[in-house]
Amino acid sequence: MRYHCFITDYDGTLASNDRVMPEAIQALKALKATGRKLILVTGRQLEELKAVFPEYVVFDRIVAENGAVIYCPATLTLALLGSPPPKEFIDFLEDQAVPVAIGHVIVAGREPHQQVFLNAIKTAGLEYQLIFNKGAVMVLPPGINKATGLHQALRELQMSEHNSVAIGDAENDTAMLLTAECAVAVQNALPQVCQIADWTTDRPAGEGVMQLIQRLIDDDLAQIDPCLSRHYLSLGKEMNGSLFEVCPYGERILLAGTSGFGKTTLAAAFIEKLIAKAYQFCLIDPEGDYQDLPGILTIGDGDHPPQIGEVTALLTRADENVIVCILAVPLDDRPAYFNKLAQAVAGLRKATGHPHFIIMDEAHHLMPHQHSSRQVEFPVEFNSFMAITTRPELLDRELVKRINTALVMGEAPDQTMRSVAHILSADLPMPENQSFQKGEVLVWQKNRPHLRLVKSDLPGSLLMRHKRKYATGDMGYNSFYFNGPAHRLNLKANNLMMFIQMGSGVDDDTWSYHLRRHDYSNWFRHSVKDESLAVAAEQVENGTDDSRASRQAIFKMIMERYTLPA
Known part of the structure; x- marks a missing residue:
């Protein structure tokens, strides 16, 4: 409803x-x-x-x-949202013999006495406002x-x-x-x-x-x-220049594709659109990628699993968006946990209509296809969601069959879309001889059978502020540790700028030890969550043993991506 x-x-x-x-x-x-x-x-x-x-x-x-x-x-x-009108204001109106009705807060009269009301406001030094209603004149505090x-x-x-x-x-x-x-x-x-x-x-x-x-x-x-x-929420532009929009109610969206091609960017843009229009969302975050987003409450962390009762208590307040971080929930227990959470959120939705959107990052952790027993029982009205994954075939088939919109990105979005079509048993003619660029989205919508290409919107400040956590904030347990051969050192770099500072000071043996082990690209990929930086670092790791040259190359890549304007 x-x-x-x-x-x-x-x-x-x-x-x-x-x-x-x-x-x-x-x-x-x-x-x-x-x-x-x-x-x-x-x-x-x-x-x-x-x-x-x-x-x-x-x-x-x-x-x-x-x-x-x-x-x-x-x-x-x-309950009163304003103060009663002051006596001097009422006295002025009575002296002018203006017929008024005085309420708890309001002073009401009729046209054509509005000028007398304005004079009374000026004389009393008030910031009151006049509101008109088919001949009636109402005087109220501002706002x-x-x-x-x-x-x-x-x-x-x-x-x-x-x-x-x-x-x-x-x-x-x-x-x-x-x-x-x-x-x-x-x-x-x-x-x-x-x-x-x-x-x-x-x-x-x-x-x-x-x-x-x-x-x-x-x-x-x-x-x-x-x-x-x-x-409607705009997520980008079609190739003909028209807006690509989705309805904020009833959409069942699959966002799929390989890492490093803009899924996180599109998800951040979508979150910003929800925030801008005050639609409440609940984001389930298996990897801690969305912690510390400004203005959004996060329940759970790497050590403490989120309590479902605490999540639903926050979501009863329609103004609160909530991120549910399930890093502390063991991988095998996540489908069962999500099942309980989904049922609780569905109950809240049935009673109140919100949260308006459920966003499931790494959805294959929550509803995996290969799970030995069916642990997720979909509520009848499980809609208004976005499920984000690398490959649709990793997801529970029943979830994919419920979608009415597929947004596919990556190196070969046409191949990913074929996987979607196979699960849906749908005939989706693929574009021929089509080259795909980063940030472009191959779109299927149930009510529009033909596939289209869309250039996705970029987020504004939300993602940039989030990236500052990696640049200058505290990454906590995701920090990089310079250990070196035989683990002689234990130097913690809790963000990218500290990584550059410490990386500049460690000896060549320590730097080269981590370089040969591909520790830098692995950290960029799995902790910083920056696939493009990881790929670029891999090229350096595979290309040279020179400590000075490799440091300069990797540090330059970081500075180009994370030195942000003030």
């Missing part, structure tokens, strides 16, 4: 002339019976709303006073609107805006509608509201609300999905 939360305005939307149709109330109850949460967002004061709409208890939260007040009917708790109140209500319910649909009719509904994943306008809405809506109902006010509710119950708004392209 995509939409777990239904949000509606009151006046002009759910209600007409203070009245809510009995049929609309029954529709709300039917919608709530599906397990969805209901939020009423209104410019009215709470006490006034209760007086005209006694059925308000059907809602899980009420956001009143245009976002300033959050009320829970079940517990009778009230408070229906969107901010809605955000707070959703977090109380452990919900995300990306799993919500909102319906409204007037100017003050704009922020709320733009915040929701799906914005709906009733037929009687103002033209500017209809313009920003993803869909407009055929019926006005309460009848339009009932029409939306019925579509939610029938198919979770699947018919409206094509209207939501504003949420």
Whole structure:
């Protein structure tokens, strides 16, 4: 289920002339019976709303006073997002004989008195804002609107805006509608509201609300999905210059190919797109490649396996992205561990709709094809995932059969795509006489049978900041140790710059000892996770025994790749 939360305005939307149709109330109850949460967002004061709409208890939260007040009917708790208006402000308005209604936070009046409100704000030295709503004028502290109140209500319910649909009719509904994943306008809405809506109902006010509710119950708004392209995530450009985009909901992506050709770069770009649009993700990291990504919580490390309860507790907060590092989980135990984690995350998704994406790096560690017993039991709605691997044939067949998008990179992506086609029992004509460059992606999508070539996006600051860990940070247990013959030394280089510093100072015998053993290229490949640097270092290791020349060559390669602009 995509939409777990239904949000509606009151006046002009759910209600007409203070009245809510009995049929609309029954529709709300039917919608709530599906397990969805209901939020009423209104410019009215709470006490006034209760007086005209006694059925308000059907809602899980009420956001009143245009976002300033959050009320829970079940517990009778009230939260204010702003301070009450100061006395001098109210006194000024009363001296001007302006009719006003004073709430917990809001001061409300009518046009054409907006200039008097502005004068009162100036006289009192306040930073208040004016919000208009079909002739009504609302005065509120800065930063408070229906969107901010809605955000707070959703977090109380452990919900995300990306799993919500909102319906409204007037100017003050704009922020709320733009915040929701799906914005709906009733037929009687103002033209500017209809313009920003993803869909407009055929019926006005309460009848339009009932029409939306019925579509939610029938198919979770699947018919409206094509209207939501504003949420799509761009991953690159097709050869004709058009954007290559994927939907943030329901995508089952396989990212496969040989190392050193841009899989990590594309994955980092994808993560950045998720972060930019506030889609929550859970990344399972078997090798510790994604530890210390800025702004993302990591559970587990090389010594301590992540506790599943701790992971799900963090993921209940829709604003938190989580990396699950399973380095400490033995290789043979990883499929069973992932099975438990997948079931727990599926349970959270069923209740809340998030995390929105599951990213599985080195997915063959989690769902291997060759495992002796079937340990992974896929939840029925196991979707919205990206599985990353070197070769699709290493993966559990049932996982590969579920994909609807394949992104293939590497030296011979056409051969890798043939493996995908074989598992899917699909006829995928391969491009002939096609040369493939680093960063290019061979794409298959279930709804578009022809293969296409895409130039993948490059990540912005995320991957660069991550690379600084290898350049100047602390790599911990992945550090390089200069031991030399007979292990006379034990010098720890905990990053690449320290490697250069120590490598410059060790004696020729120690340097050459590691050179002949290919220790440098192995460290670059398995600890620094830089295949291109490893390949270049191998050429040096195979090409010369000269200590000075090999040092200069390897140090130059590192500096070219990891000396980053400030």
